[in-house]
Amino acid sequence: xxxxxLEALYWIVQLGGFAQAAQKLHTSQSAVSKRVHELExxxxxxxxxxxxxxxxxxxxxxxxxxxARKLLRERDLAVEQFAKPEVIERRLRIGxxxxxxxxxxxxxxxxxxxxxxxxKLEPDVDGSLPLRDKLLADELDLILVPDAFADTRLRSKVxxxxxxxxxxxxxxxxxxxxxLHELARVPLLVQGDSSGTGRLYDAWxxxxxxxxxxxxVVSNLIALTSLTLSGFGASYLPRQCMAPLVSLGxxxxxxxxxxxxxxxxxxxxxxxxxxxxxxxxxxxxxxxCDFSRAFQTAPA
Numbered sequence: 143x144x145x146x147x148l149e150a151l152y153w154i155v156q157l158g159g160f161a162q163a164a165q166k167l168h169t170s171q172s173a174v175s176k177r178v179h180e181l182e183x184x185x186x187x188x189x190x191x192x193x194x195x196x197x198x199x200x201x202x203x204x205x206x207x208x209x210a211r212k213l214l215r216e217r218d219l220a221v222e223q224f225a226k227p228e229v230i231e232r233r234l235r236i237g238x239x240x241x242x243x244x245x246x247x248x249x250x251x252x253x254x255x256x257x258x259x260x261x262k263l264e265p266d267v268d269g270s271l272p273l274r275d276k277l278l279a280d281e282l283d284l285i286l287v288p289d290a291f292a293d294t295r296l297r298s299k300v301x302x303x304x305x306x307x308x309x310x311x312x313x314x315x316x317x318x319x320x321x322l323h324e325l326a327r328v329p330l331l332v333q334g335d336s337s338g339t340g341r342l343y344d345a346w347x348x349x350x351x352x353x354x355x356x357x358x359v360v361s362n363l364i365a366l367t368s369l370t371l372s373g374f375g376a377s378y379l380p381r382q383c384m385a386p387l388v389s390l391g392x393x394x395x396x397x398x399x400x401x402x403x404x405x406x407x408x409x410x411x412x413x414x415x416x417x418x419x420x421x422x423x424x425x426x427x428x429x430x431c432d433f434s435r436a437f438q439t440a441p442a
Contacts, residue, residue, distance in 0.1 A: 143184050145217060148210040151189065152179035154189035155207050156280065164263050183205070184442050198349060211280070219417060231260040237273035237285035238265060239338070240363045241304065241433060242407075248439045253424065261419065269361055270338030276378060277410060277422070284420055286427060288338030289406040298408040299424050302431030307381040308396040309388070313375035314372040319397045322350055329375030330357040331366055339405050343378055346403060378402055407431065 154174065158236070164171040179329075182189050190204035190333030199207060218232060238247055247265070254263055266276065270287040277285050278295065286301060308325060315328055315372060332354050347354055358375060360366040364390035367384070370377045371392055379393075389394040409424045 143181065143420060145179075147177045147181040147184075148214055150174045151181060151203075151207060152210045152214060153176070154190075155199065159197050160161060161166075163433065198397065213374055215417075233262045233264055234264065234284070234419065235264045235282045236423070237276060237282045237289055238267055239273070240268060241339075241383070242266060243267045243285055243379060244363070244436050245434075246432045246438050247441075248437060249432070252425055252439065253426045257422070258419070261382070269334075269336035270341070272337040274410070277412065279375075283411065283417075284423060285410045286407060288342055289408045290338035290341040291410070295413055296410045297413050298410050299428070300426065301407050301409050301427045302395045302433065303404045303406045304433045306339070306343075306378045306402045307382045307384075308376050308402065309370055309379045309384060310376040310396055310400045311371060312391060312394040313392070314373055315376060315396050319399055322347075322352060322400060324400055325376060325396065325398050326352050330354060331360055331375045331377035332357045333368055334359040334361045336361050339378075342405055343402065349399070350400065377384065380433055383436060385424075407433075 149167060150163060154160055155164045156161055157166060160171050160174050160178075166172045166176065175428075178189060185206070187202045189206055191198045191203075205311055221232070223333070230381070243265070251265075252262060255263060266273065266282060268276075270285075270290060273285040273298055274281065274291055274296075275289055276282045278293075288304075289298065289300070310328070315325065327335070332371070334346065335344075336342055340359075344354055358369070360369060360377075366374050366377055367379060367387075370379065376396060381395070384393055409427055411420055411424075
């Protein structure tokens with residue numbers, strides 16, 4: 143039994159087919175099939191039900207997949223423990239929100255390339271909820287999202303926070319301090335349930351007695367900003383990141399009481415995963431997490 147054989151089985155199951163696994167492993171489909179066949183010969187048992195059109199595991203195949211996942215993880219941990227950081231070779235699948243991708247993700251990538259030049263990052267930009275689901279399905283190794291999920295299967299480390307403010311097109315809301323219930327008379331633009339920020343602020347607004355059932359739900363941050371600029375309504379946006387638009391007079395910050403609470407951002411990973419590389423990446427994220435400027439390529 144070899145790690146190449148185990149990798150073939152693992153990625154066929156993870157990606158849903160032999161062709162996808164071959165692409166992931168940078169080899170041919172016939173080579174992947176050969177590795178699976180060799181694994182079946184070692185244990186003299188079929189691992190896939192070949193009467194099906196899709197790659198469906200047999201009962202023994204399910205057991206072998208769980209074993210393969212465990213052994214591959216232990217291999218990666220062993221390599222990380224005994225290898226120097228600069229020679230670790232590994233793919234790390236990381237999920238980030240749109241706001242992270244727009245601000246400090248380039249800095250994080252640069253730091254990983256500096257400290258772990260042979261580690262290949264595979265980023266996935268999506269909403270917090272889809273990223274959480276992908277992490278639980280072992281499609282991602284780590285995600286950086288708002289702290290909106292209480293899940294005992296996941297562990298979290300705080301990496302930073304986002305300070306938000308209500309904003310609108312200048313003139314849409316009268317100047318001066320506005321009570322939250324008064325602001326709710328203006329059309330509100332909010333992020334949906336797929337957004338961690340949206341989930342946190344929706345719960346907070348309900349605590350303040352404000353229902354968002356009539357609000358316009360926009361999951362995409364760029365689209366949300368665009369609609370706010372167009373005067374469709376008031377929205378909560380990252381204060382520092384939007385400061386250039388405010389200084390240009392394109393957006394106005396609304397002084398609302400009570401003020402919006404900050405949104406904590408965390409690194410989430412599965413509880414059974416104990417990887418020194420993952421821990422190192424979390425520390426790098428903590429060192430460069432900065433939502434104040436867009437498209438950061440160098441330290442502030």
